[in-house]
Amino acid sequence: MAKIGLWSDYHNFPSLPLMKLSAYHKQKGDTVEMLNHLVHYDLVYCSKTFSFTPDAETNGIIQADEIIRGGTGYCISIVDGKEVFNKSKDVELPKEIEHIYPDYSLYPNYNYAVGFLTRGCPRGCGFCIVGCKEGLCSRQVADLSEFWREQKEIKLLDPNLLACQEHEKILQQLINSEARIDFTQGLDIRLTTPDNIALLNKIKTQRLHFAWDNPKQDLTDYFKRFSESSKIKSCDKKIVYVLTNYNSSIDEDLYRIYTLRDLGYNPYVMIYQKERADRPHRDLQRWVNCRLIFRSVNKFEDYDRKKG
Numbered sequence: 001m002a003k004i005g006l007w008s009d010y011h012n013f014p015s016l017p018l019m020k021l022s023a024y025h026k027q028k029g030d031t032v033e034m035l036n037h038l039v040h041y042d043l044v045y046c047s048k049t050f051s052f053t054p055d056a057e058t059n060g061i062i063q064a065d066e067i068i069r070g071g072t073g074y075c076i077s078i079v080d081g082k083e084v085f086n087k088s089k090d091v092e093l094p095k096e097i098e099h100i101y102p103d104y105s106l107y108p109n110y111n112y113a114v115g116f117l118t119r120g121c122p123r124g125c126g127f128c129i130v131g132c133k134e135g136l137c138s139r140q141v142a143d144l145s146e147f148w149r150e151q152k153e154i155k156l157l158d159p160n161l162l163a164c165q166e167h168e169k170i171l172q173q174l175i176n177s178e179a180r181i182d183f184t185q186g187l188d189i190r191l192t193t194p195d196n197i198a199l200l201n202k203i204k205t206q207r208l209h210f211a212w213d214n215p216k217q218d219l220t221d222y223f224k225r226f227s228e229s230s231k232i233k234s235c236d237k238k239i240v241y242v243l244t245n246y247n248s249s250i251d252e253d254l255y256r257i258y259t260l261r262d263l264g265y266n267p268y269v270m271i272y273q274k275e276r277a278d279r280p281h282r283d284l285q286r287w288v289n290c291r292l293i294f295r296s297v298n299k300f301e302d303y304d305r306k307k308g
């Protein structure tokens with residue numbers, strides 16, 4: 001019986017790989033716990049989602065016979081100022097662990113199910129690692145029953161569910177679950193159709209997320225059509241991520257922000273490589289993302305950062 005330690009840099013969300021590893025080792029009769037730097041382990045798994053977060057050793061030396069590291073955070077390097085995903089460093093879970101029912105008891109503070117029904121995305125956006133990591137085709141990789149057992153809420157991590165050929169069948173499964181669904185990575189507004197909007201209307205969800213990342217692509221008509229057909233009317237429940245500081249001018253950022261607001265969506269500014277962003281981008285983000293300010297100051301040029 002081995003003693004297994006688990007560590008993740010993801011603190012506000014349960015780590016899916018760790019929950020799967022935990023289930024696998026518990027099935028074998030091993031003891032599993034979150035890493036304690038004072039304890040010696042036979043094996044420690046470190047899972048890193050972000051490249052900019054500190055590693056597990058920051059809080060002390062890991063005492064273990066073996067350490068296995070995996071996750072996107074270990075595979076990203078900066079080349080010419082851009083994040084590049086190094087596929088050769090990526091460690092995939094073996095099939096029998098990838099498809100195991102996650103050990104949710106590892107995170108007793110969370111009571112939802114979490115997982116991927118699809119992986120991959122055909123878009124290949126330059127700032128996103130999904131295409132390189134998971135492939136340029138969205139395909140179904142699991143059934144809901146693989147990670148859901150009647151929990152009241154399901155958080156989906158799919159990068160572009162609507163790009164999957166079977167997405168209508170999947171949406172129907174989600175309707176049938178009667179669980180509240182959170183599409184945490186958002187939905188691709190360009191792939192919404194009258195048919196899938198009708199299905200989305202039947203899904204229990206608190207809010208929907210979309211993105212308008214490319215300023216050279218005018219998505220106004222897509223957002224307009226969705227607004228007209230969706231049961232969700234409140235702008236607080238229709239959030240749209242607006243990527244800035246990546247191939248766009250402030251004027252192009254403002255066009256997307258104003259258009260979305262006029263169409264009844266809540267824009268939410270994301271800054272590419274925030275640590276390198278200049279003051280105007282940071283101001284823009286603060287103005288938009290602080291809802292109180294955004295509602296009371298109509299135009300960005302009227303926003304006085306010092307007064308907030």
Ligand code: SF4
Nearest residue numbers: 121123124125128159
């Ligand atoms: S559409 Fe989304 S998931 Fe797909 S490549 Fe672009 S950012 Fe990534």
